[in-house]
Amino acid sequence: xxxxxxxxxxxxxxxxxxxxxxxxxxxxxxxxxxxxxxxxxxxxxxxxxxxxxxxxxxxxxxxxxxxxxxxxxxxxxxxxxxxxxxxxxxxxxxxxxxxxxxxxxxxxxxxxxxxxxxxxxxxxxxxxxxxxxxxxxxxxxxxxxxxxxxxxxxxxxxxxxxxxxxxxxxxxxxxxxxxxxxxxxxxxxxxxxxxxxxxxxxxxxxxxxxxxxxxxxxxxxxxxxxxxxxxxxxxxxxxxxxxxxxxxxxxxxxxxxxxxxxxxxxxxxxxxxxxxxxxxxxxxxxxx
Amino acid sequence: xxxxxxxxxxxxxxxxxxxxxxxxxxxxxxxxxxxxxxxxxxxxxxxxxxxxxxxxxxxxxxxxxxxxxxxxxxxxxxxxxxxxxxxxxxxxxxxxxxxxxxxxxxxxxxxxxxxxxxxxxxxxxxxxxxxxxxxxxxxxxxxxxxxxxxxxxxxxxxxxxxxxxxxxxxxxxxxxxxxxxxxxxxxxxxxxxxxxx
Numbered sequence: 001x002x003x004x005x006x007x008x009x010x011x012x013x014x015x016x017x018x019x020x021x022x023x024x025x026x027x028x029x030x031x032x033x034x035x036x037x038x039x040x041x042x043x044x045x046x047x048x049x050x051x052x053x054x055x056x057x058x059x060x061x062x063x064x065x066x067x068x069x070x071x072x073x074x075x076x077x078x079x080x081x082x083x084x085x086x087x088x089x090x091x092x093x094x095x096x097x098x099x100x101x102x103x104x105x106x107x108x109x110x111x112x113x114x115x116x117x118x119x120x121x122x123x124x125x126x127x128x129x130x131x132x133x134x135x136x137x138x139x140x141x142x143x144x145x146x147x148x149x150x151x152x153x154x155x156x157x158x159x160x161x162x163x164x165x166x167x168x169x170x171x172x173x174x175x176x177x178x179x180x181x182x183x184x185x186x187x188x189x190x191x192x193x194x195x196x197x198x199x200x201x202x203x204x205x206x207x208x209x210x211x212x213x214x215x216x217x218x219x220x221x222x223x224x225x226x227x228x229x230x231x232x233x234x235x236x237x238x239x240x241x242x243x244x245x246x247x248x249x250x251x252x253x254x255x256x257x258x259x260x261x262x263x264x265x266x267x268x269x270x271x272x273x274x275x276x277x278x279x280x281x282x283x284x285x286x287x288x
Numbered sequence: 289x290x291x292x293x294x295x296x297x298x299x300x301x302x303x304x305x306x307x308x309x310x311x312x313x314x315x316x317x318x319x320x321x322x323x324x325x326x327x328x329x330x331x332x333x334x335x336x337x338x339x340x341x342x343x344x345x346x347x348x349x350x351x352x353x354x355x356x357x358x359x360x361x362x363x364x365x366x367x368x369x370x371x372x373x374x375x376x377x378x379x380x381x382x383x384x385x386x387x388x389x390x391x392x393x394x395x396x397x398x399x400x401x402x403x404x405x406x407x408x409x410x411x412x413x414x415x416x417x418x419x420x421x422x423x424x425x426x427x428x429x430x431x432x433x434x435x436x437x438x439x440x441x442x443x444x445x446x447x448x449x450x451x452x453x454x455x456x457x458x459x460x461x462x463x464x465x466x467x468x469x470x471x472x473x474x475x476x477x478x479x480x481x482x483x484x485x
Binding site for chain 1 (some may be wrong): 301415
């Protein structure tokens, strides 16, 4: 008996139209039933972008999540990160700043204008003369074009807009440029990655290159890829930007975290994006 | 409600399902009610780098038998307690040895009537070799060296140095100029490892 109704009698009495309508409503709202081939694709290995790569094959963090966590990411209606995506979509059309413009006024429809953008950041901006992460590019648009104050790095607004913009490249392979003026900054990011730090004297590589797939207490160590960020972290109960994740990693090895948006973190972000080149953008990913 | 016709009840059920789905899915709106995750309060018990004096005990390296080097005398003459050593070995704020090492003997401490015992002793990492029988493979001095500063014999190992400040970089201010483990804590763990024959 469900909702006080005897379903067998309902169907037998010929009210099939009602039963089918209710089933259709529940399926439409709950999303399509999980397809085995579709949700295991993200766990498959990807060939590294070049022969000179520290990893033999690339795995998204998706691979290291349990099935219930993967299911959360597989369907937008179950993915808590989509709350930030929705907020970003709302902010896209909201006028802000002295110029009285919204993102939509210049960029029109995000699905078209922002497609591919999230897959190629960070980018060396010649006009600014520096390497920019996506968050910095968004804030640059706000200050230069919208005459609006920049959003704080850890704010829901900036995480939401970054997630919304990057998610327009969902499914596309990450591909960043590390030549020209970005080359030296790429090397700086790589040096940061390989350097031991903190009271525990651990480097990013120690866990995410040499120990990926092994367990650290109860957690399976991933390759530390960035293709899903901003990601919904279950342990933080919120969507977090990549730099906030860097700060968390620093704290875990009892190292002093750097400022969000610092040059060292942007350089590291470039190195990570190259290191995960070819993985599909999964923003907003769900990670534990 | 019981006197409603079957078709009226169907429509009521359908609208209830729809209303519940909209309520769960949420309406589009700001996230002003999201509460950020607060950091732990300073000085809270069992916070890393809050315990002990932070001093590093002096020691001298001697030749080992299985390993090239060892540290023979106990640090600052402390006498280790193996039971306290178990506590440092499983605590994330202290040695947290089982973050990387399996210690099979600890599984005997999982008791059904102690709900916390599964959490404390039931999970271990696989980054590093098992510590089963480690006392049969290494001398006491070698075990001490492997905790105090394994870099002396394993320069490329991931393992931290638990009682040394040499060569550390970018340490968090709360932990600056403090070793991970105090000298008594090192001796407690050595005493515990000696029971793993």
